[in-house]
Amino acid sequence: MKxxxxxxxxxxxLAVVTVITWGLFAVGDNMPRGVTPFSKDVYHLHNTVLGIxxxxxxxxxxxxxxxxxxxxxxxxxxxxxxxHSTKAEITWTTIPILILIVIAIPATSVLxxxxxxxxxxxxxxxxxxxxxxxxxxxxxxxxFYSALDRDSNRARQIGSGINPxxxxxxxxxxxxxxVLPTNTRIRFLLTADDVIHSWWVPELGWKRDAIPGMINEAxxxxxxxxxxxxxxxxxxxxxxxxxxxxxxxVSPEEYxxxxxxxxxEVAMEPEEHxxxxxxxxxxxxxxxxxxxxETINIAVLEQG
Numbered sequence: 472m473k474x475x476x477x478x479x480x481x482x483x484x485l486a487v488v489t490v491i492t493w494g495l496f497a498v499g500d501n502m503p504r505g506v507t508p509f510s511k512d513v514y515h516l517h518n519t520v521l522g523i524x525x526x527x528x529x530x531x532x533x534x535x536x537x538x539x540x541x542x543x544x545x546x547x548x549x550x551x552x553x554x555h556s557t558k559a560e561i562t563w564t565t566i567p568i569l570i571l572i573v574i575a576i577p578a579t580s581v582l583x584x585x586x587x588x589x590x591x592x593x594x595x596x597x598x599x600x601x602x603x604x605x606x607x608x609x610x611x612x613x614x615f616y617s618a619l620d621r622d623s624n625r626a627r628q629i630g631s632g633i634n635p636x637x638x639x640x641x642x643x644x645x646x647x648x649x650v651l652p653t654n655t656r657i658r659f660l661l662t663a664d665d666v667i668h669s670w671w672v673p674e675l676g677w678k679r680d681a682i683p684g685m686i687n688e689a690x691x692x693x694x695x696x697x698x699x700x701x702x703x704x705x706x707x708x709x710x711x712x713x714x715x716x717x718x719x720x721v722s723p724e725e726y727x728x729x730x731x732x733x734x735x736e737v738a739m740e741p742e743e744h745x746x747x748x749x750x751x752x753x754x755x756x757x758x759x760x761x762x763x764x765e766t767i768n769i770a771v772l773e774q775g
Contacts, residue, residue, distance in 0.1 A: 485533045503673050506695040506720070510676025512581050520574055527570070585677060588688045591658035595649070599661075599668030599681040599703070602710040606649050609660075613733045619713045620644040627713065642712065643700045648719040652726035653693045661687045666708060672701030672718055680705060693720040 504514045542548045596607040603618035623642050626633040635641045651657060661670055663681040671678030678701075679689045703714040721729065 485529065489529055505674045505676045506693055506697065506699065507675055507691050508694070509581075509584060509691070510674060512584065513676045516577055516581050519577065523570065523574065585689075588658045588690045590656055591690060592656045593652075594658045594660060595651075596660045596662070597670055597681060599663040599665075599670070599707070601665050601708050602703075602714040604649075604670070604714070604716065606647075608730075611730045611733075613730065615647050617645045617647040617649065617717070619715060620646050623715075624713070640700065643702070643715045643717070645715055645717045648698070648717045650719045650721060650726060650729050651691075651693060652723040653696055653720050655723060655726075656692050657690060659689045659691070661689065667705050668703050668707050668714070669705035670701070670716060671704040672699050672716055674699040675701075675718070678704050693718075696720050696722060 502514060502517055503510070505511055542550075593611075594609040596609060598605040598607070600616075603616050605614070605616050607614045619642065622638050623635075623640075623644055625631055626635045626638045626641060659670070659679070661679045661681040662685060663683045665683065667683070668681040669678055670681055675691050675693075677689055677691075679687045681687065697720055699718045699720065701716040701718070703711060703716070705711075707714070
C-alpha cells in the first residue's frame, strides 16, 4: 500500500508538472525558425536542447515534490542514514557527462558551420555609425547608408503629436533597405567607425559585433524571398534603439535588375546623411571622421 501511494503521488505530480510545462511552451514565444539553412540548424538545436532540459526538469521536480509529499516527517518517515554510495556517485557523474556529450556533438557542428565563411558568391561590407549603417556591395560597386525612416523618426520625437501605432513598422523601417539575392552564399564583413555596434537580423540566425579597427565575418544563404527586420544589438549611445536593419531578399534575377538600376551608386559622406549624429557633429569639430572603417584592408576577401 505504501509503494502504491508513492506511485500515485509521483504520477500526479508528473502530470501536473508536464501540463504546466506544456502550457508555458504553448503560450510562450519560441525563437524564429529563420530563412537560412544555418538558422534552421540553430532552431533545431535549440529545440533539441530545450527538450532535453525540459525532460530533466520534469523528472527532477517530480522526484522532489514526490519526496516532499510522501517522505515528510509528519508522516513518521525515517530518512536513510548512509553517508556514502559509490554507485550513486558514479551514476550522478556519468549521466550528466553523457547528456553533455549528446548536446555537444550537434552544437559543435553548428558552431563550426557558423564560422565557415568560405565559398562566398558575393561580399557585403557593413559599417556601423552612430546611428546608421553603411552597406558596400564589393563586387557590384554599390554603396549607401541606411538609417531610420522619416515617419518613425518624426513619430519618436517628443511632442510630435503622431501616434506611433499609426506608423507602419514603427522603429523597424529604414530609408534604404539592404537588398540581397536568395539562394546565394553571401559573406558579410562587419566593422564600425566610432563605437561597437552589433548587426542582428533574427531570421538569419546569427548576430555579429561591428568593432572599430577590426573586421568580423559572417555568412548567410537566404532561401525565401521576403523582408526581414532586425536592430543593432549592442548599446551604442543615446539613439541605440533607433538603429534598425531591414533586409529585403529577392530572386537573383530581380537582384541583378536592382543592381543595374543602381548604376554603381556611391554613398555620400556619413556626415551628409540626415540620420548621422557621430562624434564629429556632436563635438562641433570640422575634422573628417577617422578613416579606420573606410581604409581597413579588404584583402580578407581573398581568404575565401
